[in-house]
Amino acid sequence: MDDKLLSGSESASGPVMIKNGQVVLEDRITHVALTLAGGRIQSILEEPRSIEDWVRRNPQAFIIDANQSYVLPGLIDIHCDAIEKEIQPRPNTLFPLPMALIEFERKLPLHGITTMYHSLSLGVGLSLRGDHLLTEMVELIDRYRTKRSVVRNRIHLRYEVSHLAGLPIVERYLRNKQIHYLSFMDHSPGQGQYRKPGSFERYVMKNQGVDHNEVHAIVDDLAKRREQVDWGRLNVLGNLALQNGIAIASHDIDSRESIDQSASLGVKVCEFPINLETASYAVGRGLRVCVGAPNIVRGASHDNNLRAVDAISIGAADILCSDYHPSSMLAAVFKLADEGIAALPQAVRMASLHPAEALGTEDELGSIKPGKAADLIIVDRYEKLPWVTHAIVGGSIVYSACIRY
Template sequence: MSTMWIIGGSIVLPDEVVTGSLKIEDGRIAEIRREAADDPDRRGMAEATAEGDDTIIIDAGGLYVMPGLVDIHSDAIEKEVQPRPNTMFPLDMALMEFERKLPLHGITSMYHSLSLGVGLSLRGDHYLTQLVELIRRYRSKRSMVRHGIHLRYEVSHLDGLPIVERYIQEKVIDYLSFMNHSPGQGQYREPGSFERYVMKNQGVDREEVRYIVEDLLKRQRQVDWSRLRDLGRLATRNGIAVASHDDDSPERVDESIRYGATVSEFPMNLDTARHAIKRGIRVCVGAPNVVRGGSHDNNMRAADAIAAGAADILCSDYHPSSLLAAIFKLSDDGIIGLPEAVRMGTLHPAQAIGAEQVIGSIEPGKAADLLLVDRYEGYPWVRRTIVGGREVYAASEYYLG
């Protein structure tokens, strides 16, 4: 039996921060011991190790010991594959290089958000399916973090519907969100905003974007909404969480619930976010919004929703390093306490996708997915990342002044 002790840190539990130590056995949290830093048992463990005991001792004095971050919405892998328009990199290279970045950001469970939709997706269907298969094959052989798949389905992409149905029936995906990125509603309700986004992100000119809009609106009129409702219910029956995206009104939230949604991602305004919480579904907001102090599209400020109790999940959206920074900023700014902020990036997203029995918090029996977090001039940075009781990342300073 492999044993590890993490001793002397400030342990962030679901409802409080305590000074103590963690015992890890065979990749799981075996014991939480509240203790002072000079506890004699702590000295005894160190002495036993010095005498040849193969127990691993990690001194976390002065550090925060946190559960690993659970990111249920991040499309950053798409930028790793295609950092610029029409510039594609090999998928296996992109996945491995992107994975190496995640532990240093504290993300131990990543649900890669992969878009399936012509006109907005960074890649065609064949790249989407290849990447899904690559992630499945990769995680069955080796990995540094836990990899999941969040399929973002653009409802107007009619040709993609059989792919979604197959992935649901075969339980290939872990999370499904329905997107409707069409002009005049959601994040593109402002005239011309959809066209500007597509031209910027896909490198097309005005004539090309005019064709994209015309084709999109034509397909929009052909969507079989009853089939989508059935699809959402099928996903729920197969244990796959369903989310709506960019809800812009309480009525849209109510409609999304009929499609099986239990998460509302990035509601456009505070009234909509409050309504979603009132209806009993979770609200996910972006960590970059918190760090930057507002939405890059001039939509709802995430911090306002959190302060109002109208958001309970943080995701990295498109910027993985923002997730840990946002958690500490929420606490430092007095918007919510640190345990509550940590829950937004760990336990709550795990609950949203039905993984809370394994990951998301520091509790006996759960997987030992842990972070040791230091601070430099207030900014949090990860010193160690542990996944399933194994250290996958460690860092220290070179120059200390």
């Protein structure tokens, strides 16, 4: 890992033990003690005598009493564009990028997210998505994460395939290994997210404040650029990404044909399939399928597309992301377990181990296992809602909460 993680408190700089918690391992929940050292999970102690022996041999250890709360691996969010709202909370109100990044990052441990793939869009320009802001933000995160980080900051570059002028930018970032995840998007009218007649126009008018004449000009220009997409060049980008160990995703796919085309470009993750048939077909083709946690929390898609729980229930989705709402990740995990959609270890894997596997970091992140990075969260419940009491990244406590009743 090339992150420069902030050091924790002095008391947590040496050996650490977490005890008296319900530890969620890959396949079960168990009452054990975890020991951490050197930024990694050192051991899992399952016998009271072994716990006592460890404490005796490590008199300066920092002990965290989980007090019967859940101990989970830190959540890995592979798709979240909420940082765009941190930069521009209202139209025409841009905040300084360094301030936005720092303020957004320090919210993430509260939500249990210890690795964030900041999703930055290069393309259509329907919100905060101009090329200059995109490139400035990529460069900022790339510099920032090598100097100091509270969580593990990664970059998910979302490339709109009709944005022909963006091809050299994508290629540069791939060659320089400045991004960690790439998705190919197509937000043109008539397919995917905007397959319903008029839906694209309504979205643009609402978000950009343009009238009918202006939106028709936008649609006409997009249609012309869409016809000029060089799919051979995209295939070259896909090969370059795979050569550099960068996973590729599709976005808002709505048909088997689109899945086949995506797979030919090297796509390994299908994000937000529009319908259940497409999600099932993607799994059959060997793709991982990612659905949004807000969809689970709300019980429906905000665009009236696939219900995430329907896909999860039949094994047609195995990754959760926060999409646009980071606090939904942890809530979705526990809602899946509470409603019997998935056992808690399975639900946790969807937000930790499975994202790590999809992006090739499972040897380092994603589960509670000796030798892996000590990225952990301790989760209590209040009126059935989960909330994080401690967040640990690289063995350091980056957040702890005190509660008064």
